[in-house]
Amino acid sequence: MSKKAKTAIIPTRSEDFSEWYQQVIKAADMAENSPVRGCMIIKPYGYAVWENIQRIFDKRIKEGGVQNAYFPLLIPLEFISREAEHVDGFAKECAVVTHHRLEKDVNGKLQLAESAKLEEPYVIRPTSETIIGDAMARWIQSYRDLPMKLNQWCNVMRWEMRPRMFLRSSEFLWQEGHNAFETKDEAKEDAYKMLDAYADFAENSLAIPVIKGEKTDDERFPGADITLTIEAMMLDGKALQAGTSHYLGQNFSKSCGIKFQSREGGEDFAHTTSWGISTRLIGAMIMTHGDDDGMIMPPRVAPYHVGIIPIIRDYADSDKILNYARDLMDKLKAQGLCVKLDESDVRTGNKMWGMIKQGVPIRVEIGAREVENGTLTHVRRDLGRDSKTSCSVDVFVNSVNDILDLIHNELFTRALKLRDKNIKNIADLSELEAFFKDGNIGFARMDVKLIEDDDYKRICKDYSLTSRCKPFCDNGEKVLVGKAY
Amino acid sequence: MSKKAKTAIIPTRSEDFSEWYQQVIKAADMAENSPVRGCMIIKPYGYAVWENIQRIFDKRIKEGGVQNAYFPLLIPLEFISREAEHVDGFAKECAVVTHHRLEKDVNGKLQLAESAKLEEPYVIRPTSETIIGDAMARWIQSYRDLPMKLNQWCNVMRWEMRPRMFLRSSEFLWQEGHNAFETKDEAKEDAYKMLDAYADFAENSLAIPVIKGEKTDDERFPGADITLTIEAMMLDGKALQAGTSHYLGQNFSKSCGIKFQSREGGEDFAHTTSWGISTRLIGAMIMTHGDDDGMIMPPRVAPYHVGIIPIIRDYADSDKILNYARDLMDKLKAQGLCVKLDESDVRTGNKMWGMIKQGVPIRVEIGAREVENGTLTHVRRDLGRDSKTSCSVDVFVNSVNDILDLIHNELFTRALKLRDKNIKNIADLSELEAFFKDGNIGFARMDVKLIEDDDYKRICKDYSLTSRCKPFCDNGEKVLVGKAY
Numbered sequence: 001m002s003k004k005a006k007t008a009i010i011p012t013r014s015e016d017f018s019e020w021y022q023q024v025i026k027a028a029d030m031a032e033n034s035p036v037r038g039c040m041i042i043k044p045y046g047y048a049v050w051e052n053i054q055r056i057f058d059k060r061i062k063e064g065g066v067q068n069a070y071f072p073l074l075i076p077l078e079f080i081s082r083e084a085e086h087v088d089g090f091a092k093e094c095a096v097v098t099h100h101r102l103e104k105d106v107n108g109k110l111q112l113a114e115s116a117k118l119e120e121p122y123v124i125r126p127t128s129e130t131i132i133g134d135a136m137a138r139w140i141q142s143y144r145d146l147p148m149k150l151n152q153w154c155n156v157m158r159w160e161m162r163p164r165m166f167l168r169s170s171e172f173l174w175q176e177g178h179n180a181f182e183t184k185d186e187a188k189e190d191a192y193k194m195l196d197a198y199a200d201f202a203e204n205s206l207a208i209p210v211i212k213g214e215k216t217d218d219e220r221f222p223g224a225d226i227t228l229t230i231e232a233m234m235l236d237g238k239a240l241q242a243g244t245s246h247y248l249g250q251n252f253s254k255s256c257g258i259k260f261q262s263r264e265g266g267e268d269f270a271h272t273t274s275w276g277i278s279t280r281l282i283g284a285m286i287m288t289h290g291d292d293d294g295m296i297m298p299p300r301v302a303p304y305h306v307g308i309i310p311i312i313r314d315y316a317d318s319d320k321i322l323n324y325a326r327d328l329m330d331k332l333k334a335q336g337l338c339v340k341l342d343e344s345d346v347r348t349g350n351k352m353w354g355m356i357k358q359g360v361p362i363r364v365e366i367g368a369r370e371v372e373n374g375t376l377t378h379v380r381r382d383l384g385r386d387s388k389t390s391c392s393v394d395v396f397v398n399s400v401n402d403i404l405d406l407i408h409n410e411l412f413t414r415a416l417k418l419r420d421k422n423i424k425n426i427a428d429l430s431e432l433e434a435f436f437k438d439g440n441i442g443f444a445r446m447d448v449k450l451i452e453d454d455d456y457k458r459i460c461k462d463y464s465l466t467s468r469c470k471p472f473c474d475n476g477e478k479v480l481v482g483k484a485y
Numbered sequence: 486m487s488k489k490a491k492t493a494i495i496p497t498r499s500e501d502f503s504e505w506y507q508q509v510i511k512a513a514d515m516a517e518n519s520p521v522r523g524c525m526i527i528k529p530y531g532y533a534v535w536e537n538i539q540r541i542f543d544k545r546i547k548e549g550g551v552q553n554a555y556f557p558l559l560i561p562l563e564f565i566s567r568e569a570e571h572v573d574g575f576a577k578e579c580a581v582v583t584h585h586r587l588e589k590d591v592n593g594k595l596q597l598a599e600s601a602k603l604e605e606p607y608v609i610r611p612t613s614e615t616i617i618g619d620a621m622a623r624w625i626q627s628y629r630d631l632p633m634k635l636n637q638w639c640n641v642m643r644w645e646m647r648p649r650m651f652l653r654s655s656e657f658l659w660q661e662g663h664n665a666f667e668t669k670d671e672a673k674e675d676a677y678k679m680l681d682a683y684a685d686f687a688e689n690s691l692a693i694p695v696i697k698g699e700k701t702d703d704e705r706f707p708g709a710d711i712t713l714t715i716e717a718m719m720l721d722g723k724a725l726q727a728g729t730s731h732y733l734g735q736n737f738s739k740s741c742g743i744k745f746q747s748r749e750g751g752e753d754f755a756h757t758t759s760w761g762i763s764t765r766l767i768g769a770m771i772m773t774h775g776d777d778d779g780m781i782m783p784p785r786v787a788p789y790h791v792g793i794i795p796i797i798r799d800y801a802d803s804d805k806i807l808n809y810a811r812d813l814m815d816k817l818k819a820q821g822l823c824v825k826l827d828e829s830d831v832r833t834g835n836k837m838w839g840m841i842k843q844g845v846p847i848r849v850e851i852g853a854r855e856v857e858n859g860t861l862t863h864v865r866r867d868l869g870r871d872s873k874t875s876c877s878v879d880v881f882v883n884s885v886n887d888i889l890d891l892i893h894n895e896l897f898t899r900a901l902k903l904r905d906k907n908i909k910n911i912a913d914l915s916e917l918e919a920f921f922k923d924g925n926i927g928f929a930r931m932d933v934k935l936i937e938d939d940d941y942k943r944i945c946k947d948y949s950l951t952s953r954c955k956p957f958c959d960n961g962e963k964v965l966v967g968k969a970y
Contacts, residue, residue, distance in 0.1 A: 032620075034556070034557045034616070034620075035561055035564075035616070035619060036557040036559045036560070036616075039557035039558070040557075041554070041555070041557065042554060042555040044553065044554050047552075047553050047554050047555055048552075067529035067532075067533075068529065068532050068533070068536065069527055069528055069529050070526070070527040070532050070535075070658065071519070071526050072519045072524035072525075072526065073524070073640055073642070074524065074580070075521070076520055076521060077587075077595060077596075077597075079520075080595055084595050085593075092586055092587040092588060092598075093585060094585070094586065094587055095559070095584075095585055095607075096582060096583065096584040096585065096586075096587065096597045097580045097582050097583075097609070098581065098582075098583045098584065098597065099580075099581040099606075100578060100579070100580055100581065100644040101578055101579065101581075101644065102562075102579055102581065103577060108570075109566060110562060110565055110566040110569050110577075111562075112562075112581045112583065113577070121584075122521065122580075123587070124558070124582070124609075131519070131520070134520060135519075144830075150529070154640070155558055155640065159586065171557055171558050171559070173555065344629075345629075
């Protein structure tokens, strides 16, 4: 075995984290870059994770009274313009639609038809506050129509100059929730409630520990009064904003005209919130749980919980082993688990490596000996290649859900330990600078007042740092500072 | 009561079918036109139907080995161009993206940044054969990679000059399946199999009877060797193409380069299929099942199976009635049913009309008398306003699924009878012309050879007719002709 073959992913995390990330995605067959600048193709194995994210979170928000709907992909430029008047720091990198027809030129080649130029261009939605706000203004007449809680699962576009799969792509998939309320208190409470939902989802479904907090003024969503965030620490010590929830005050309701007749009979503007998570979470999962052999799927969103590999040394045993494996698969499926039995004709070693690189939480191996003994051999992906355990089929079937919970807890605890080890308390700005100058990874935790100092801006610029959030657990008195994705 | 108030929808179907359709959508609160030309907003009640369609059909295709994935929204113009070289009759009404940035002009008004013009424009996908074919060309190396069955649920755009909600909008939602096979036989078989899946879904989930058949040459999807369709007849006698499945031969695999090493060791082009259904199906549901009081939801995709209305005449009974109603709701939900209990403070009459217009399959009324007797009153939406039945709560809970099946069957049978009554056997072209000249509604069924006559084209043009399909049940010897949506 050559030295390089010791890990499935080359380079390793410590050699080149950024390239490791790309290679994990490739080895797990989750996504790839497309011929469209900055846009990715989400391949079936990656998309299955997104479907699980959607399924779990969609159920949760519906239980909270949110209704799904669908709003147009295109936003009239005028809507964006109106928003831009109200909002500084509005992002302008958008895909703009200017024509509505193609035609053949004199050589029979297709080109855009100049004659079909739109009077007013449209922008492909970078987010839908303006067009949903416009609809809410029509739909909300009285306090009886409130609260109104709407969500859509959709694609959005922001033209990205330095795209990275899942983390930052020109097109991505997300959910955007838009809620409107009678009062400031209700709306603020809702923004916090949705942040709790995100934190709970990240920790209990994705096994990603997150820090809940409020964004500082300069990091707030343009147009929001309060931006709440969950921040996660990746394996390389960088921060990743994993979900945001905004209290928008009456800013959007005023620019969109979301007025209602109040209980007292007067007219008032609604208080609105918006909240979103995206396919970026899949990037966060990779950079939280992956190792030098590839992906490790957190069990609760894994496309397959269990992968079964038949090990056939003697062709005569083939039927016996496959039937035994299929029987096991049926038993596991009957428990609601997703199972992949690899019956393909590729080499057994390749099948094993395939499952390792895809991060299937539990790998089961079944050979002639297992069939004879009524047993199976199983391997937890999170514990490394040599953690093999043998037991009877019944014992496995009865304990598989517990094992999956153990894997979830192990992944979560591991990530939590790494994160907490890499949060450094900082007393002043010179210590902040020294920390990042020395090449340390992680977050600096310091008094929030320090960010008002001009030197803070200079240090942030020099070391590519940003204020990540003012954690709730510090009562807003501290701020976490770090490099970020 | 004024004469007009006798139906909930004004105008009625017979007065103005087209306007009736718009009013049903409005009264049921399913969708509305948006400020974006030709694009609709799908409101929660309409979107819930689409979610049910997705859930049921997605399960089915996954059982058939199809994997979901996600491909970019934007298609490079070059891809479309390449396709256009192969394909005549390519639709050219597309939304074209030409710029990637906005900027403020001297007056602070937002406009597109001329400096951010794309070298090559992109087209918003009207369908994804080209970009998925391009990916398949990379992913398929050998016969071992086949069959490859991919699907995506997504939005697509085709610039529509005469948009109608659900039926023809510039943006719509759909699923597009793209399968690749080793052999012609397998691919053709798959195209037929997917058509069967659509027909089964239309009939058994949406209660829409459909005719399976093949499109004639002039109606075939550009680029397909065979286009299969399910055609439904709407209440006004017009046809609606409710789903299509194409055998694309090697046309796309040749233009996209989907080559593979064959079992014999040579190189071959894959045989591909594509197949789609869209939000148009919701339009078909409305125009198949609706009546002059509004929508009638086919139970298996209805957002609510049962709507409960508490009838509180005496405020003192309020708690008693509401608790009784909530208890019923819990019992029904425990059976997996979706239930709406309307506790809002609007007038009882308005609640009833709301449920009628939304087409909730079963309406349950609970007043003080029902609570006293341990009974309830239920009304089937499909049988009209006076079909009230009283029974005990237990009897209702035990029979509610059967009642929903009865409603499904009634809707299906009703539509089937109307359709079959309105298919007229036609002997020659003069009879065809006479049939539509006389203002008859429905389909003409005639010998397929008649469409080769030049006079057929003239008649089609004069009466806005098209060949709908050559029904399988006629062995391809007949063709159905009619007006269509």
